[in-house]
Amino acid sequence: MTERTDVVVIGGGQAGLAAGYHLRRQGLDFVVLDAQATPGGAWQHTWNSLHLFSPAAFSSLPGRLMPTQPGEEYPDAGHVVAYLSDYEKRYDLPVLRPVRVHGVHDDGRLLRVETDSGTWQARAVISATGTWWRPFLPALPGRGDFEGRQLHAVSYRKPQDFTGRRVVVVGGGNSGAQIAADLAHDTELTWVTRRPPRFLADDIDGRALFDAATARRRALDEGRTDTGGVASLGDIVAVPPVREARDTGRLKASPMFVRLDRDGVVWADGTRAPADAVIWCTGFRPALSHLSPLGLRGSRGRIATRGTRSVQEPRLHLLGYGDWTGPASATLIGVGRPARDAAREIAGLLAAGG
Ligand code: FAD
Secondary structure, three states: OEEEEEEEEEOOOHHHHHHHHHHHHOOOOEEEEOOOOOOOHHHHHOOOOOEOOOOHHHOOEOOEOOOOEOOEOOOEHHHHHHHHHHHHHHOOOOEEOOOOEEEEEEOOOOEEEEEOOEEEEEEEEEEOOOOOOOEOOOOOOOOOOOOOEEEEHHHOOOHHHHOOOEEEEEOOOHHHHHHHHHHOOOOEEEEEEOOOOOEOOOOOOHHHHHHHHHHHHHHHHOOOOOOOHHHHOOOEOOOHHHHHHHHOOOOOEEEOOOEEEOOEEEOOOOOEEEOOEEEEOOOEOOOOHHHHHHOOEOHHHOEOEEOOEEOOOOOEEEOOOOHHHOOOOOOOOOOHHHHHHHHHHHHHHHHOOO
């Protein structure tokens, strides 16, 4: 089966839905192909205690405010899934799932999108596949020797799975701090970070992060000095459970160890911490393997972009992923503007006969 459309959006998480909203406003014909069986993208797979670091009103996609969650200032992941499910229904977005894209190919005038459910030909493609699907684990000596359990944050669900165990949590970002806080009561916890943890001030949440990202975007747009954006504020949002664990002395970070052995982790001075499990909260890489047939891969697994548009392939836009496709574009509230820009640029390109 081969279908034809103006634009194929790959990925039906928040970024793909925001793209759909703006493509519809541009009057373009499009389809959203999503590998998941149900709506909600990565939010369907997070650990049980995860809450947003912004209130609902500051976590909204274009066109529709996220409703508040009764009893929760910071909504949980289930609430986000419900919001995204409602969003795609409300705007009647043409999302097909489960459809996994294997490769995007340059067929001359059109891009050919090969999937496990047939082929689409499109005049433009928006890739919005996120990062959750490519967890990153650092290469450390002895990782293969460790006989305990090793998992990345994507596979962590709840503290009860580790009750009474000696757990090493690696990572000084939000995932590391939240998972360490989650485990602080019921396990023998060692939290390890590459540099001393940098908590944002307690009264700063995702709203301030978004403001910082916006200020940075303005500065860059106007050719002023880079303000440093979100990174200038700190790494860890002090959400209530993190704050509680920190303030009760349960969230003390140790420096990074240098290797693992059969039954624990070892620091440079020879100190050891025996461990039953190591949880790697060490980040993600963009899930871009479906674009490799286009031969565009740049440094650190990224693709060079101007805004959201690929520098080398103007029919391709990348949405979400991280600040390199637009400040805060990997957040609910931040993805709206780059999605709008991508849809506008594509409409312009197609109107010009591209
Ligand atoms: P995803 O949600 O990952 O969606 C991508 C979709 O593409 C998925 O459905 C996937 O199955 C599909 N896909 C992937 N590959 C293919 C393929 N080859 N073919 C077809 N489909 C494919 N943001 C906030 O705004 N507020 C927060 O509080 C917040 N907290 C966060 C906490 C954590 C721990 C993490 C990891 C992120 C958080 N974020 C937060 C960031 C961000 O909102 C999420 O990462 C979000 O899920 C990114 O959305 P996305 O649509 O880009 O990607």
